[in-house]
Amino acid sequence: MTLRITGFGEEIAAISGLPWNQPLEQWPEDPALAEKRGISRHVVRLIRVTDEADSEIYAVKETVSEFANREYAALRELRRLQAPSVDPIAVVEGRKDINGEELPCVLATRFLPYSLPYRVVLSGALSPHDILNMANALALLLVRLHLLGFWWGDCSLSNTLFRRDAEGFSAYLVDAETGEFQKTLSDGQREHDLDIAHFNVAAELEDLALSGVLYPGMDPVRASDTVMKRYRRLWAALRDPQSLDPTDRRAVERAMRQLHDLGFAVEEVSIAIDGDNKVLKFQPKLVAAGYHTNRLRELMGLETEELQAKRILASFDRYRARESNLSTNINEVAFKWLTEIFNPIVNSVPAEHLGRVEPAQLFHEVLEHRWYLSEAAGHDVGLDLACKTYISEVLPYRRDSGIELVE
Numbered sequence: 024m025t026l027r028i029t030g031f032g033e034e035i036a037a038i039s040g041l042p043w044n045q046p047l048e049q050w051p052e053d054p055a056l057a058e059k060r061g062i063s064r065h066v067v068r069l070i071r072v073t074d075e076a077d078s079e080i081y082a083v084k085e086t087v088s089e090f091a092n093r094e095y096a097a098l099r100e101l102r103r104l105q106a107p108s109v110d111p112i113a114v115v116e117g118r119k120d121i122n123g124e125e126l127p128c129v130l131a132t133r134f135l136p137y138s139l140p141y142r143v144v145l146s147g148a149l150s151p152h153d154i155l156n157m158a159n160a161l162a163l164l165l166v167r168l169h170l171l172g173f174w175w176g177d178c179s180l181s182n183t184l185f186r187r188d189a190e191g192f193s194a195y196l197v198d199a200e201t202g203e204f205q206k207t208l209s210d211g212q213r214e215h216d217l218d219i220a221h222f223n224v225a226a227e228l229e230d231l232a233l234s235g236v237l238y239p240g241m242d243p244v245r246a247s248d249t250v251m252k253r254y255r256r257l258w259a260a261l262r263d264p265q266s267l268d269p270t271d272r273r274a275v276e277r278a279m280r281q282l283h284d285l286g287f288a289v290e291e292v293s294i295a296i297d298g299d300n301k302v303l304k305f306q307p308k309l310v311a312a313g314y315h316t317n318r319l320r321e322l323m324g325l326e327t328e329e330l331q332a333k334r335i336l337a338s339f340d341r342y343r344a345r346e347s348n349l350s351t352n353i354n355e356v357a358f359k360w361l362t363e364i365f366n367p368i369v370n371s372v373p374a375e376h377l378g379r380v381e382p383a384q385l386f387h388e389v390l391e392h393r394w395y396l397s398e399a400a401g402h403d404v405g406l407d408l409a410c411k412t413y414i415s416e417v418l419p420y421r422r423d424s425g426i427e428l429v430e
Contacts, residue, residue, distance in 0.1 A: 024318045024342050025117050026115070026116075026118060027115070027117045029095075029113060030095075030112050030113025030114065030115050033111055034112045034113060037072045038078060038081065038112065038115075038131055039341060040072075041072070043126075043129070044119060044120055044121055044126075045086050045120065046085075046120070046126055046318075047066045047068050047083060047084075047129070048066050048126075050068050052068055052069065053069070056069040056070075057245075061088065065084045065085055065086055067082060067083070067084045067085075068082075068112055069081070069082055079133070080131070080133075080134035081112060081131050081134060081302075082131070082133075083115075083130070083131045083354040084129065084130050085127040085128070085129055086127060086128055086129075086200070087127065088116050090200050091114045091116075091128045091129070092114055093114075094111075094130055095111045097173075097199040098110070099111050101171075101199065104389065105312075105313070106168060106171055106196070107167065108183070108196040108197070108199065109133060109195060111132055111385060113130075114131075115128065115129040115130075115131065116128045119155060122160040130306060135184050135195055135255035136186070137186050137380075138186045139185060139268070140180075140181070140184060141157070141180040141185060141227070143185065145231060145236060146236050150238075151241065153242065154238060156192050157192050157194075158186060158246060158250045159192075159253050160188070160191060160193055160194035160337070161178075161183060161220075161224070161250050162181070162253035163194065163253075163257060163286075165178055165216065165217075166193040166254055166258055166261070167312050168196065168210055169216070169258070172205050172206065172208045172288070173202055173204050173206050173208075173355050174202060174205055174206075174208060174212050174215075175201070175202045175219075176202050176203070177272040178219055178223065179219075179227060180218060180228075181198075182196065182248050183195065183196065183197060187328075187380075187381070188331055188384075189328070189333070189334045191311070191329065191392075193330075209231070213258075214313060216306035217251055217254065218253075221247050221248075221250070221251055222247075224243075224250055225243045225244045226243075227243075228247065229233065229244075230242040260282065261282065261285070261287060262307065265305040265306075266303070266304060267304075268302075268303065269296050269303040270301075274303065275305060278307060282310065283309065283315075284313050286315060286333075287311065287312055288310065288312075288313070289309075290309040290310065290311055291308040291309035292305065292307055292308055293308050294306070309347060313346040315330075315336060316329050316332045318332070319332040319335060322336075323355070323360075323361055324358050326383075328383070328385040331383040331387055334381065334387050335365070335386065338360075338364070338386075338390065339360050341355065342356075342360050342427065343360070344357050347359075363405070367410075368385070368386055368389055368406070369385055369386060371410055371414060376418050376419065388413065389406070389409055390409075393406060393409030396412065
């Protein structure tokens with residue numbers, strides 16, 4: 024059997040020189056990368072394709088050919104639909120060791136920068152509020168997948184990666200082996216996915232509790248219940264009709280803004296007025312995630328998570344109100360804000376601390392640090408002082424996920 028690598032051209036060139044004639048469990052692994060690898064029923068390795076510090080990092084997983092090709096196709100479609108998931112790189116088949124014995128097929132994906140598996144995140148200094156934010160992120164991920172007609176089939180913390188997103192988290196699907204797209208995702212299929220998620224999350228958190236890692240006093244089942252409740256609230260807000268007052272001229276605008284605040288753009292909506300009951304029915308028909316990220320990208324070209332974008336836009340709006348009048352071209356003001364506010368902060372990080380925190384997250388944390396310093400001082404300490412003290416007193420004890428390092 025001939026070695027076959029199916030994937031994108033440039034990526035294939037990068038991974039073609041890897042030792043595919045060796046079982047993955049024999050591949051050496053950088054300890055710094057090993058801690059970012061979650062628990063899996065498969066053999067998984069995180070590898071750099073070169074020895075350079077900025078080398079691309081890939082996750083390679085041994086599995087069977089049928090599953091690898093199906094997951095590769097599912098991940099490609101998810102990325103085409105801009106779903107929060109890892110990028111598929113290639114499927115490697117026809118592997119043999121030096122003795123001619125067949126080796127398992129491999130699926131290669133791009134490692135998600137600034138992300139960590141849940142066990143590493145939950146082993147840090149997190150508050151109950153942080154854990155609630157993780158539950159919200161997982162619920163939002165499942166809602167977004169279901170809106171796309173994707174049945175996950177194995178939703179769990181283990182199959183998810185988390186990234187800091189302002190004061191919360193963003194969740195990304197990292198394993199689509201059991202998932203499949205449906206022309207119409209029925210309520211029964213959604214409920215089945217929720218049942219699987221509820222069981223898996225509770226079991227994983229119970230395992231952490233038995234290991235003494237989970238936050239003291241936290242109930243794994245109640246925490247899993249929180250994911251389900253958050254999912255149902257989000258799904259209802261995005262799919263169920265709302266009854267509005269037809270005499271209120273701003274009722275529809277407020278309903279739209281509520282969806283925007285959840286991070287969704289409303290691309291199609293149905294409005295009907297019941298004359299007998301004097302009720303206006305507002306029904307979202309087509310919604311798309313990433314309202315704030317898309318707005319920020321169009322305005323400034325910044326790539327961020329949703330809550331980061333929301334925070335940055337709020338900072339920009341305050342700057343715009345203070346430094347210019349509304350008749351000034353918004354793109355000119357955005358360029359000025361980037362030049363005077365955002366870029367000086369993210370560019371002030373010394374070389375030894377580069378890469379610890381994503382730029383958009385760093386900007387958010389500097390704003391948070393400014394607020395705490397100002398509260399303690401009883402007056403606004405200013406952005407320059409906040410940035411300097413954050414870099415000297417906070418950043419050295421942070422790493423790319425935003426989790427505090429334990430010395």
